[in-house]
């Protein structure tokens with residue numbers, strides 16, 4: 001009888017340890033969501049080249065002359081216009 005109780009206790013203890021180990025193990029974390037498309041990056045189509053020095057820059061930063069050409073800055077726009085005169 002004593003042996004039976006001891007076996008029962010050991011089995012119970014083993015089951016308890018297994019249960020504790022399983023509960024301690026964290027469930028697998030879901031993969032992080034894919035980063036959303038970066039809105040700050042503009043499409044390559046908006047890159048223009050300076051008509052004076054051929055520097056490539058975003059259209060938003062470029063200076064556009066009256067004839068539609070783009071320049072990297074006001075100085076190059078003026079330089080190009082003076083060259084035409």
Ligand SMILES: [Zn+2]
Nearest residue numbers: 050053072076
């Ligand atoms: Zn330029």
